[in-house]
Amino acid sequence: MDLGTLFEFACERYPQYEALIQEDTRLTYQEMNLEIDKIASGLQALGIKQGDRVVLVLKNRLEMVTLYWAIQKIGAIFTPINFRLSPEEIKYCVQDADAAAVVYEPVSEKTVLEAIKELKTLKIGVQGALGVDVSYGELQKKGANQPDRPKIHDDDVCLMLYTSGTTGRPKGVPRTHQSEYSAAVAHIIQNRYEVQESTIGVMPLYHTMGMRSLLSMAFLNGKLVMTPDYSAQTVLEALDQEKITCVYLVPTIFHDLVYHPDFAKYNLSSLKKLGYAGAAMTKALTEEIIKKLKPEIFINHYGSSEVYTFSICNYLDKKPGCAGKPGFHQRLRVVVADPDGNSTPEDMVPAGVPGEIIVDLRTSEGFRGYWNRPDATTKAIRNEWYFTGDMGMIDQEGDLYVLGRVDDMIISGGENIHPLEVEDVIAKHPKVAEVAVVGLPDPRWGEIVTAFIVPKDQSLTVEELDDYCKESNQLSNFKRPRKYVLVAAIPKSPVGKILRRKLRSGEYEELYLERESAS
Template sequence: MDLATLFEFAVTRHPDKTALVEGDRRLTYSELDRLAGCAASGLCAFGIQQGDRVLLVTKNRLETVILYWAVQKIGAVFTPINFRLSTEEVAYCLRDSGAKAVVYEPASAQAVLEATKEHQPLRIGLAGVDGSDITFEHLLTQGNQDFARPKISDSDYCLMLYTSGTTGRPKGVPRTHKNEYGAAIAHIIQNRYVYHESTLGVMPLYHTMGMRSLLSMAFLNGKLVVVPDYDPKTLLHILEKEQITCVYLVPTIVHGILHHPDFERHDLSSLRKLGYAGAAMTTALIEECFEKLKPEVFINHFGSTEVYTYSICDYLDKKPGCAGKAGFHQQIRVVVPDPEGKATPADQVPVGEPGEVIINIRSDEAFQGYWNRPDATEKAIRDGWYFTGDMGVIDEEGDLYVVGRVDDMIISGGENIHPLEVEDVLAKHPKVSEVAVAGLPDDQWGEVVTAYVVPKDETVTEEEMDRYCKENSALANFKRPRKYVWVAEIPKSPVGKILRRKLRNGEYEEKELKREGVS
């Protein structure tokens, strides 16, 4: 079974249901299918064939979704990348993927046009952008919508996502129709979605979370509301206007919505299902979600681009921050952490001891290796298990807690300290808006625990924070921050992951606090 066929099944079931919304533009399932067919025929007319990669450097647009389904119809490979990438990064992804076509828009035009001077794929322009070989509107008029559909196997590639590349070159993660179908079904089951749900298309379509929202809504004849440019106020308006029933977001976006001054003015009673992933959510924010949104379903999803689901937790009221148990298609282990890549799946750690989380790749959701990177594949996949680089600990009830990345671990005075454990304490302080913890080099201790705090109240002091750690938590003495840095914001990736390397490198804006008696 291929994805385009599954989409066409949905079109047949409910052709007149709303499938896609962007602003004032709305498409039913039949309208979306017709436009995707026109775009597919146009791609074929310009020489794009089965197996070819189509690179997209766009925001979440209505046209991007149309092109997704067009690419599936011709058996090509949808290859989206971050529209904020530099010229060099776009050029690298073009070369690495061997893309035959690139789709771009005003936000990515400069980088794409510079990157395609040597490698010259077909350039397809959106939103009136300059320099294209063909506009999206012209593409829709080319060819014949009754083009011959190729025979597509569920083992064929349909999608390639690029990892963020925070520690080196981005890695292409090719995924098959079977992988994507398995991930979508797991997402539907694990989040308890039903027919005709509606969701925000806010998470980027170059990210696995964005893909899950797109596919799960399509298979259930649901409504996807894409938002090219968003802020908390915009999202609150859309949540109310479109009566959104479920969301799948990173904690950063959830935090922005809940803390917006207009939050109480919006009716979000339709929103019953809340899922988050991509980064840890503090206990304080979890409690706030329960209090303000009162979700019927609240899921912590732990996973990756390579293997969509690792684990899920749907009892966050009982265990805030818990990653739960293995997902629908999955088996997990926690093994001895070894940055050199020599640990094996047999090297399991005892209950209660931190280690590296590894995942069985016999799962339908799991990739089988990186694109053009046998070195990375060999290090990541060993004896049928994917070594995630994430640190976790299994408790006595068999539940997983994620404690950070292997390379984020702070070693101070010979003791291992995981940033998330410290952040979870500090985030509950009433004068703290956001916090991130990292280790800074120190002659005496090796590394010193450092807290980077976005203050909610500018009267907060280091002494007050330290006293709070002592009196309001079970945090061991050696884990308490020895240094506090007040910052304007925490540096994050486009999908909300804290970029601790930027904190360690001093890539942040310090915030000067107001002190009594000081002008």
């Protein structure tokens, strides 16, 4: 079964249900399907065929959704990338994917045209973008009302996501109709979604989280409300006005919402089901969300573009920050961490001991290897297990805690220290807005624990922070930061992952002089 056909099933089931909303445009499933068929036929008229990669450099807008489904119906491969990428990065992805076409809009026009000026790639424009071979409006008129539907198999690739590249160049992650369908089903089950849910399309559609919201709403005849230009206020307004029932967001966005100065003005009583992923959430933020949003369901989802679900936790009130048990299609292990890639699935560590998290790749949600990167595939996939590169620990109750990346582990004076356990303590300080902890080189200790902090209150001092950590009964003395740096912002990827490498390399704006704490 292919995704385009499954979407048509939904359209036949409840044709008059609202499907897609953006500002004043409201499309039912029937209306949306008619639009999609025209776009699909138009793409075929331009020569886009089954198996072709179509790169999209767009914001989260209505046209990106209709193009997604049009591309599925003709058996091509939807290949979205971040519209904020540099010309060099866009060129790399377009060439790596061997793209048949690139779709862009005014915000990405300059960088795309610079990136592909020497490439023979079809250019499709949205929202009046210049320099195109064909506009979105012309695309609608190019073909017939119905596309020619090729035979599509469930193991055909339908989507290629490029990993966000927190280290090194991005890697293409090809995903099949089966893996995307299975991931959507798991998402529905794990978040306990029902027919006619509604959500907000704020997570990028070049990210696995955006894909989950898109597919789960379609399969349940739900409503997807697009927000091309993100702001916390825009999201709060949409949650209120559209009576949104469920969201799936990164912790950064939850932070923006619950700490927004006008939060109390909005009626969010319809919002019952919350999920987060993409990055760790501090205990302080978890508790604030529970207090202010009072969710019936609150899920921490831990996974990746390569294998959608690793684990889920739906008892965050009892275990804030916990990643829980393996997901619906999954099992996992924690093994001896080896950055050189020499550990095996049999090198398991006991409960309470940190190690690298690995997951069973026989899951129907998983990929089978990176695009054009046999080196990365060999390192990541061993004996039918996917080595995540994440550090974790399983407690005595069999629950998983994610501790950061293997490469993020701090080794200070021979002791292993994981950033998240230090961040969880500092985040509870009432004058701290955000915190990120990294290890910086030190001639005596090898590395020293260094806390980068965005202050909520400008009266915050290093001495105050150090006293707070000393007095905490949750932080051993050897884990206490030896250096504090007050900064304007914590560098993050587009989906909210902390870019610790930038902190290590000095890519931040310091507010005050950094100081080392007393030993």
